Amino acid sequence: MRNVQKALVYGLLLVGCVISLLPMVWMVSASLMETGAANQYPPKLFPERVTFEHYRALFTRLNLGRYLLNSAFIATTVTVLSLLINSMAGYAFAKLRFRGRDRTFRFLTLGLVIPVQVSMLPLFLLMREMGLINTYWGVIIPGMASIFGIFLIRQYALSIPDDLIDAARMDGAGEFRIYWSVILPVVRPILATLAIWTFLSTWNDFMWPLIVLSDDSMFTLPVALANLSGERVQDTELMMAGSVLTTLPVMLVFVLLQRYYVEGITMGSVKG
Amino acid sequence: MSRAGWYFVAPALVLIGIFFFIPVAGSLLLSLTDFDIYAIADRGNARFVGLRNYADMFGNSVFWIAVRNTFYFALVGGPLTVAASLAAALLINARVVRYKSFFRTIFFIPFVTTLVAVAIVWRYLYHPQYGMLNYALGWFGVAPIDWLGDPRTAMPAIIMLAIWKNFGYNMLIFIAGMQTIPSELYEAAELDGAGAIRQFRHITLPMLAPTFLFVGVITMIGYFQLFAEPYVMTAGGPLRSTTSLVLLMYEEGFRWWRMGAAASVAFILFAIILVWTLVQFRLQREAA
Numbered sequence: 033m034r035n036v037q038k039a040l041v042y043g044l045l046l047v048g049c050v051i052s053l054l055p056m057v058w059m060v061s062a063s064l065m066e067t068g069a070a071n072q073y074p075p076k077l078f079p080e081r082v083t084f085e086h087y088r089a090l091f092t093r094l095n096l097g098r099y100l101l102n103s104a105f106i107a108t109t110v111t112v113l114s115l116l117i118n119s120m121a122g123y124a125f126a127k128l129r130f131r132g133r134d135r136t137f138r139f140l141t142l143g144l145v146i147p148v149q150v151s152m153l154p155l156f157l158l159m160r161e162m163g164l165i166n167t168y169w170g171v172i173i174p175g176m177a178s179i180f181g182i183f184l185i186r187q188y189a190l191s192i193p194d195d196l197i198d199a200a201r202m203d204g205a206g207e208f209r210i211y212w213s214v215i216l217p218v219v220r221p222i223l224a225t226l227a228i229w230t231f232l233s234t235w236n237d238f239m240w241p242l243i244v245l246s247d248d249s250m251f252t253l254p255v256a257l258a259n260l261s262g263e264r265v266q267d268t269e270l271m272m273a274g275s276v277l278t279t280l281p282v283m284l285v286f287v288l289l290q291r292y293y294v295e296g297i298t299m300g301s302v303k304g
Numbered sequence: 305m306s307r308a309g310w311y312f313v314a315p316a317l318v319l320i321g322i323f324f325f326i327p328v329a330g331s332l333l334l335s336l337t338d339f340d341i342y343a344i345a346d347r348g349n350a351r352f353v354g355l356r357n358y359a360d361m362f363g364n365s366v367f368w369i370a371v372r373n374t375f376y377f378a379l380v381g382g383p384l385t386v387a388a389s390l391a392a393a394l395l396i397n398a399r400v401v402r403y404k405s406f407f408r409t410i411f412f413i414p415f416v417t418t419l420v421a422v423a424i425v426w427r428y429l430y431h432p433q434y435g436m437l438n439y440a441l442g443w444f445g446v447a448p449i450d451w452l453g454d455p456r457t458a459m460p461a462i463i464m465l466a467i468w469k470n471f472g473y474n475m476l477i478f479i480a481g482m483q484t485i486p487s488e489l490y491e492a493a494e495l496d497g498a499g500a501i502r503q504f505r506h507i508t509l510p511m512l513a514p515t516f517l518f519v520g521v522i523t524m525i526g527y528f529q530l531f532a533e534p535y536v537m538t539a540g541g542p543l544r545s546t547t548s549l550v551l552l553m554y555e556e557g558f559r560w561w562r563m564g565a566a567a568s569v570a571f572i573l574f575a576i577i578l579v580w581t582l583v584q585f586r587l588q589r590e591a592a
Binding site: 037038041042043044050052055058059062070071072074075087124125128130143145146147148150151153156158160173174177178179207213232234235238253255257261268271274275278283286290294297298 | 311
């Protein structure tokens with residue numbers, strides 16, 4: 033009985049693994065097939081002859097290197113800046129006493145239920161006034177502070193003992209100095225989580241970059257890929273190579289750093 | 305002392321205020337004007353029209369189709385995603401399973417992929433002739449289905465992609481929730497002779513109630529904002545069967561530059577999400 037149950041559970045888990053991974057395996061495999069080989073009946077799971085011609089075409093003719101750099105630059109900049117800004121705010125909301133603190137924080141959390149699309153039309157007009165349409169900063173600036181990020185860091189910082197901060201103050205450390213050399217080292221685990229979360233979601237973001245970037249040379253990978261799929265829908269293998277280059281970097285980031293990511297994500301939800 | 309706090313939160317508050325809260329308020333104003341492509345050239349061309357954009361939307365059949373499609377996606381896709389997440393979490397959390405973190409990682413991978421890229425991949429998996437899905441269904445004697453080309457199956461196809469992409473996130477939260485349930489409860493139930501199903505119904509489910517609320521609210525808020533999947537896979541077709549409210553807003557606002565009308569769609573979506581979230585909190589409180 034116990035063995036039957038065990039076999040059943042493992043069987044279902046295996047089915048789950050196949051379903052989770054098969055689309056990604058087929059994507060990588062089709063990207064290595066010769067032109068036309070992915071459109072066959074019956075479909076092939078693995079290439080008969082491996083070719084890198086689609087990757088070469090993407091980099092030489094279709095400017096993919098440029099999109100890769102655009103995406104990497106935007107995602108890295110947003111991650112670094114938002115980490116600094118959100119951690120300062122999250123720490124202050126948790127540990128510094130100032131007038132109107134709790135009321136301000138409550139007002140901020142109300143924003144969590146407002147869908148971001150509601151802000152997009154006026155934001156576009158605002159960016160236009162500021163001359164930021166079709167610039168990196170047009171994508172970066174709205175991502176530089178996030179309510180979710182502030183919320184996550186505040187929840188974590190609440191558990192820092194006040195004694196730690198008071199002791200530093202006693203030693204004559206200034207407020208910024210305390211934040212930088214006492215608080216930041218303590219909240220490092222949640223910073224790591226937020227860094228990965230921000231990098232992944234900025235890299236994967238589609239709608240706002242689609243709206244604010246109009247010139248081909250400024251596109252991020254998802255925007256470029258969606259654009260390319262409109263023109264090259266027949267080139268299955270080429271589209272798969274483009275999909276691999278778009279999504280593989282973030283999958284690698286996750287697999288390498290998941291230790292820091294998974295714990296923090298669930299922590300935020302259970303505590304919140 | 306009192307100043308330092310404000311200095312620390314000021315950068316975030318200024319950014320969120322200028323680039324989020326003010327635009328949200330601006331969106332409400334925008335929805336009361338006839339702001340269009342002429343107004344983009346010269347703002348003087350925009351006029352206050354009261355609630356006319358809303359009235360026009362309520363009289364527009366495409367709007368109602370988008371409302372229906374959005375609810376279809378959220379009300380069918382949302383619960384199915386939560387169910388898949390719960391099933392995966394139960395399997396991984398089962399006592400007989402070893403290598404839990406391995407399975408957890410595999411199941412979580414779809415969630416971290418780039419939506420646009422996997423939507424393109426799935427478009428080929430759904431290919432009526434060469435797609436993997438129809439091939440696999442063929443083993444069970446199912447005739448080929450034109451998943452994305454048939455108005456009846458296009459939305460189910462998008463829902464299947466969404467479940468695949470998103471179940472891993474909720475699964476993590478369910479697993480974390482399950483680990484907070486004291487194991488003494490299960491041991492006591494076992495002594496009383498309760499089987500696995502009764503333990504699930506009388507211990508796991510009630511103890512997970514707060515997790516359910518969190519997962520349900522987050523999932524539904526996200527699903528009401530359906531956009532990239534239909535944009536990439538179907539362009540809202542066939543026959544408008546996958547046009548969502550956000551896609552309609554995008555088309556009105558950024559393709560036809562009818563920004564006043566688009567803002568009214570955005571606000572209607574906001575109202576739907578707000579009401580739905582409140583309803584979920586109310587239902588939860590009554591159930592408890």
